[in-house]
Amino acid sequence: MNISMIAWITLLVPLIAAALIVLVTRTSKPLASGLAILSALVAFVGAWTLFIAKTHGDFLGFNWINVAIDLDHHFTIPLGLLIDPLSRTMLVIVATIAPLVFIYSLGYMKEEEGYWRYFAGLALFLFSMLGIVLADNLVMMFIFWELVGVSSYILIGHYFRKNSAADAAKQAFLVNRIGDFGFMLGILFIWLATGDISFASLNPEAGALQGQPVMLAIGVVLIFCGTVGKSAQFPLHVWLPNSMEGPTPVSSLLHAATMVAAGVYLLARIFPLLAASPQASEIVLWIGAITALGAGFLAIGQDDIKGILAYSTISQLGYMVAGAGLAVSAALPMFHLFTHAFFKCLLFLSAGSVILGMHHEQDIWKMGGLKNKMPLTFLAYLAGMLALSGCPGLSGSFSKDLIMAHAWADHRAIFWVLVVGAALTPFYMARQASVVFLGSPRSDHAKHAHESPMVMVLPLLLLAIPSIAAGWGFVKNIFFPEALGSLEEAGHLPWFVEWIFISAFVVGIALAFAIYRNPAKDPLRIPLLANRFYIDAFYDWAVATIQGGFARLCSFIDRWFINGILVQGSATAIWFLGFCLRFLQVGNIQAYAFFFGAGVIALIYVLLTVH
Amino acid sequence: MPTLANYLLASGILFAIGLGGVMLRRSIIVIFMSLEMMLSAANLSLVAFSRYGLVNGHQNFNAQILVFFIITVAAAEVAVGLAIIVSLYRARQTTHVEDLDTLKF
Amino acid sequence: MLTVAFWFFATLMIAFGASVVLLRNPVSCAMSLVMSFISLAALFITLDAAFIGIIQILVYAGAVMVLFLFIIMLLDLRTEESRSLNIGATVGGLLVVSAFIAFLVKIISSTPAFSQKLPDFVGPQTSEVKMIGFTLFQTFWLPFEVVGVLLLVATVGVVVLSRKSLR
Numbered sequence: 001m002n003i004s005m006i007a008w009i010t011l012l013v014p015l016i017a018a019a020l021i022v023l024v025t026r027t028s029k030p031l032a033s034g035l036a037i038l039s040a041l042v043a044f045v046g047a048w049t050l051f052i053a054k055t056h057g058d059f060l061g062f063n064w065i066n067v068a069i070d071l072d073h074h075f076t077i078p079l080g081l082l083i084d085p086l087s088r089t090m091l092v093i094v095a096t097i098a099p100l101v102f103i104y105s106l107g108y109m110k111e112e113e114g115y116w117r118y119f120a121g122l123a124l125f126l127f128s129m130l131g132i133v134l135a136d137n138l139v140m141m142f143i144f145w146e147l148v149g150v151s152s153y154i155l156i157g158h159y160f161r162k163n164s165a166a167d168a169a170k171q172a173f174l175v176n177r178i179g180d181f182g183f184m185l186g187i188l189f190i191w192l193a194t195g196d197i198s199f200a201s202l203n204p205e206a207g208a209l210q211g212q213p214v215m216l217a218i219g220v221v222l223i224f225c226g227t228v229g230k231s232a233q234f235p236l237h238v239w240l241p242n243s244m245e246g247p248t249p250v251s252s253l254l255h256a257a258t259m260v261a262a263g264v265y266l267l268a269r270i271f272p273l274l275a276a277s278p279q280a281s282e283i284v285l286w287i288g289a290i291t292a293l294g295a296g297f298l299a300i301g302q303d304d305i306k307g308i309l310a311y312s313t314i315s316q317l318g319y320m321v322a323g324a325g326l327a328v329s330a331a332l333p334m335f336h337l338f339t340h341a342f343f344k345c346l347l348f349l350s351a352g353s354v355i356l357g358m359h360h361e362q363d364i365w366k367m368g369g370l371k372n373k374m375p376l377t378f379l380a381y382l383a384g385m386l387a388l389s390g391c392p393g394l395s396g397s398f399s400k401d402l403i404m405a406h407a408w409a410d411h412r413a414i415f416w417v418l419v420v421g422a423a424l425t426p427f428y429m430a431r432q433a434s435v436v437f438l439g440s441p442r443s444d445h446a447k448h449a450h451e452s453p454m455v456m457v458l459p460l461l462l463l464a465i466p467s468i469a470a471g472w473g474f475v476k477n478i479f480f481p482e483a484l485g486s487l488e489e490a491g492h493l494p495w496f497v498e499w500i501f502i503s504a505f506v507v508g509i510a511l512a513f514a515i516y517r518n519p520a521k522d523p524l525r526i527p528l529l530a531n532r533f534y535i536d537a538f539y540d541w542a543v544a545t546i547q548g549g550f551a552r553l554c555s556f557i558d559r560w561f562i563n564g565i566l567v568q569g570s571a572t573a574i575w576f577l578g579f580c581l582r583f584l585q586v587g588n589i590q591a592y593a594f595f596f597g598a599g600v601i602a603l604i605y606v607l608l609t610v611h
Numbered sequence: 612m613p614t615l616a617n618y619l620l621a622s623g624i625l626f627a628i629g630l631g632g633v634m635l636r637r638s639i640i641v642i643f644m645s646l647e648m649m650l651s652a653a654n655l656s657l658v659a660f661s662r663y664g665l666v667n668g669h670q671n672f673n674a675q676i677l678v679f680f681i682i683t684v685a686a687a688e689v690a691v692g693l694a695i696i697v698s699l700y701r702a703r704q705t706t707h708v709e710d711l712d713t714l715k716f
Numbered sequence: 717m718l719t720v721a722f723w724f725f726a727t728l729m730i731a732f733g734a735s736v737v738l739l740r741n742p743v744s745c746a747m748s749l750v751m752s753f754i755s756l757a758a759l760f761i762t763l764d765a766a767f768i769g770i771i772q773i774l775v776y777a778g779a780v781m782v783l784f785l786f787i788i789m790l791l792d793l794r795t796e797e798s799r800s801l802n803i804g805a806t807v808g809g810l811l812v813v814s815a816f817i818a819f820l821v822k823i824i825s826s827t828p829a830f831s832q833k834l835p836d837f838v839g840p841q842t843s844e845v846k847m848i849g850f851t852l853f854q855t856f857w858l859p860f861e862v863v864g865v866l867l868l869v870a871t872v873g874v875v876v877l878s879r880k881s882l883r
Contacts, residue, residue, distance in 0.1 A: 585714075587715030588709060590633075590637075590642075590805060591805070594634050594805065597630060597809075598812055604819050612834055613718065614830065614833060615829075616824050616825070616830040617722065618763070620820070624730055625752075628730070631809060632736060632737040634805075635805075635806060643784075645736065645737065647776070662765065665837070668837055669837060669838075670765070675851075676856050678765075679852070680856075682771060684866065686780055689783060690783065690874050691870050691877070694878050707799075
């Protein structure tokens with residue numbers, strides 16, 4: 001059993017598990033979940049083995065397409081696994097969180113219908129996500145990118161009998177498709193320019209890109225479109241809040257920790273190209289910053305416990321993308337991805353625990369005083385909340401402050417945008433904590449809530465550990481070695497920058513506790529925020545008008561031009577010709593003989609003159 | 612000495628007369644006879660070519676064999692054609708071509 | 717000698733051919749056709765194709781025309797009554813025929829190869845009938861057999877067609 005075998009097993013076992021669950025385990029709930037959890041544990045062991053062994057290599061599986069263009073040129077798309085420090089770290093993230101979420105699902109989905117569908121979808125997702133992490137070239141990553149989208153569709157639409165869930169799944173897939181269109185154009189662009197799509201040989205000076213900054217920028221921005229779609233950046237962020245229709249473990253695994261982080265992983269993968277193009281990284285930076293700030297504002301106006309966390313995810317993804325746009329190193333956004341994965345997953349799982357305890361009630365204004373009814377959940381939630389808000393000493397503050405520090409050094413305007421976002425984060429998180437856990441119960445469900453079973457609480461407590469510790473020095477050095485890029489502080493920071501961060505944290509929390517001290521309903525009602533900046537309404541109008549209008553135009557052309565003139569017109573013309581010719585059949589035999597003779601004469605004439 | 616052109620011209624004129632008979636006469640039997648005249652004209656052409664295009668010092672016998680087959684086939688055709696005319700006469704009681712006009716649209 | 721024979725018989729053939737088309741009585745047409753065929757057979761003999769000439773008289777004039785006369789008598793055809801002349805058809809037919817003759821004259825006169833005189837035979841000559849026999853039964857043996865089948869089919873067809881009712 002050599003290293004490449006371990007890598008392939010890590011990748012393929014979840015796929016085999018998914019196939020087996022679909023084929024074999026329709027009637028047996030323990031078998032379905034058991035197979036899924038087993039595959040997650042196998043992936044876990046495989047990922048850690050690869051990490052500890054510090055594997056480094058490009059393991060070719062096979063050449064999917066291999067066509068010879070001429071004597072010394074080949075057109076190949078290989079399918080292989082690239083194991084380098086970046087993929088090792090990401091593997092560890094994915095493969096550690098996945099088993100915890102799978103085990104949590106045992107408790108959460110115990111009474112739900114479609115048990116086998118759920119676990120098959122989760123196993124398929126794990127396979128696809130591992131494929132994205134391990135892919136060694138852009139095309140293979142695109143294949144798994146789409147597979148992840150499919151798994152997301154299956155899982156968001158788990159309660160497909162509810163219209164809102166089916167619509168949310170469709171929206172997620174279609175909005176991602178828009179981003180993926182740009183992604184595919186970017187892949188083709190880079191391919192045509194450099195002739196090579198493998199990550200190991202990405203070179204901003206290769207082929208036609210040499211000395212062509214505009215072309216490089218176009219290629220990078222097109223690939224960034226994939227990130228805009230998958231990581232829910234503005235303007236393609238609209239699917240993520242609606243994806244909360246899926247079961248909560250799905251929201252935590254896919255739409256918080258791993259799948260949406262794939263966009264950031266992509267940016268880290270193409271970092272050599274990104275860093276070499278100042279125009280592209282500027283665009284990336286601004287989109288990330290706008291997303292971070294805008295989503296932070298929208299989170300304030302949410303009343304659904306998962307909705308707040310969804311917008312928080314979008315905001316934090318904006319931080320990661322902004323970190324990538326600063327073009328300092330590939331490790332900068334990955335560090336925030338690392339810490340975010342743990343505490344956001346923790347927050348979502350604890351929200352799921354609350355939802356289960358409240359008998360699937362998700363409106364925070366029906367909750368309250370749950371800290372006494374669900375103490376363990378509250379403790380785990382607190383750890384996650386503080387980590388997210390940037391409490392000094394916890395993991396989130398290390399990664400977020402590092403990004404903001406580099407922004408101070410390089411780009412002062414972005415710095416202030418990010419700082420305001422950093423003040424909003426503790427505000428809405430403390431709002432949520434205060435309304436849900438503190439105060440007094442606002443409904444019967446809240447009065448009779450109880451703690452969740454141990455199978456759900458244990459993953460929560462396990463996730464709290466890295467939420468607290470993942471930013472500390474020695475952990476950072478294990479998972480982000482020098483080979484990944486430097487995570488050093490950005491030059492000389494004036495003393496007050498550090499205090500800006502701490503004050504943002506304190507002000508946010510204090511303000512939230514002041515406003516939301518045991519209210520009966522939301523004192524802050526801002527319609528702009530409640531209607532999500534009216535972006536959804538705009539998209540509805542745009543699709544109905546533009547696409548609908550275009551569809552009507554196409555229908556008109558199809559019905560009148562293609563069908564009427566070309567199809568029926570040509571048929572009618574032939575019919576008319578036949579009708580005219582019919583009158584030649586007079587019935588008189590000698591007339592026929594005459595036509596025959598005349599035809600022969602004409603033929604002889606043609607033969608004579610054509611010579 | 613008659614040249615090949617003379618024979619071909621004779622054959623051609625006989626053929627043209629036959630063609631005129633097919634197109635201008637009204638009686639089915641006479642039309643049929645003109646048809647036979649056309650076939651014979653073709654036979655004359657073939658035999659002329661057989662005599663004038665010598666092969667190895669003698670006539671081109673392939674053409675004469677073709678004439679042989681044409682005569683045979685013409686005989687078979689006449690037999691069958693006349694049988695058809697007889698049944699047609701039994702059905703329609705006429706041999707006038709203009710009365711046989713139901714083969715139309 | 718040959719020239720005289722050619723011109724005499726060619727003129728005869730064409731004259732009788734024209735009378736086939738022009739005469740009214742079907743029996744007269746048939747007899748004219750017989751005379752035309754006999755002249756044609758004479759032309760064949762001037763072309764040193766005696767076998768074909770005899771075959772022409774035996775089969776065509778002898779069998780085919782006799783069959784025609786049988787049918788004319790069976791159907792009791794009289795002189796066809798003259799209906800009103802269809803000007804359009806007549807003009808059309810004459811046009812086609814004259815165009816054909818025009819093309820014919822043009823082509824024949826513009827091909828120098830057709831102006832050759834009667835070539836002489838070279839070398840020892842076997843009897844013409846023998847040669848035809850050899851060619852027929854060696855080179856064209858398969859077509860010969862097929863023509864036999866054709867005659868069989870024609871016979872069967874005639875028998876079927878002559879039945880009073882098609883059963």
